[in-house]
Amino acid sequence: MNELDVALICKALGDANRLEIVKMLSDGEKCGCRLLERFSITQPTLSHHMKTLVDCGLVNDRKQGKWHYYSLNPEALSFLRTFLDELVCKEPTEGKGGCCQ
Amino acid sequence: MNELDVALICKALGDANRLEIVKMLSDGEKCGCRLLERFSITQPTLSHHMKTLVDCGLVNDRKQGKWHYYSLNPEALSFLRTFLDELVCKEPTEGKGGCCQ
């Protein structure tokens, strides 16, 4: 896995289908064919989305036989969570008197 | 503010410039002109990005005089954080024997 990147991960989560895939994976590891059943997209489209999710590090891909088992990568989730935690507004500067005071 | 939507928020965070804007706002409320100084984009482009960030609920917009003061919306951040927490893999089903067992 490459280095985790907040923007890439968020971009991956910014698609309704991929978000749904991630939700399904939160219930446990699943293979592609099973994921495909739940969507009204074609197999190549799912394959494309899975590549996006794997490439950004959000999803792990375990190959066994002819199946690919996908699962969430906890490291990526905690990485994103840490980023959010760091976003807490430390000291809001109430700019009441002028520009950016 | 409309209802918070994970995909919309993530899509907003999935752009390098907007992510940088959000990081800047984590340091406290700032006006548009100040944000603009830090980027090599034009003012209309910044305006467009701010609209994206405000529309998804991630950023608040407080108008005072001719300035717009932008700040992070803590509710949106905790909303996203809650979503991430719910993604914790509850019971990984090790599918060692076949498809999705």
Add this chain to the structure above:
DNA sequence: CACATACATAGATATTTGTCAATATAAAAG
């Protein structure tokens, strides 16, 4: 009022993205 500053809107454009159909690859089954 005329001008400057901060921001928004409109229109254009190049790039990215989500999607599909067609095809290829890989592995298991018969």
Add this chain to the structure above:
DNA sequence: CTTTTATATTGACAAATATCTATGTATGTG
């Protein structure tokens, strides 16, 4: 070896997106 199943790749295309220039609007200033 042939067929089936699971997944990937390729090429095409429409829609969305990021960006710009030009212009409009709103607010404050001289």
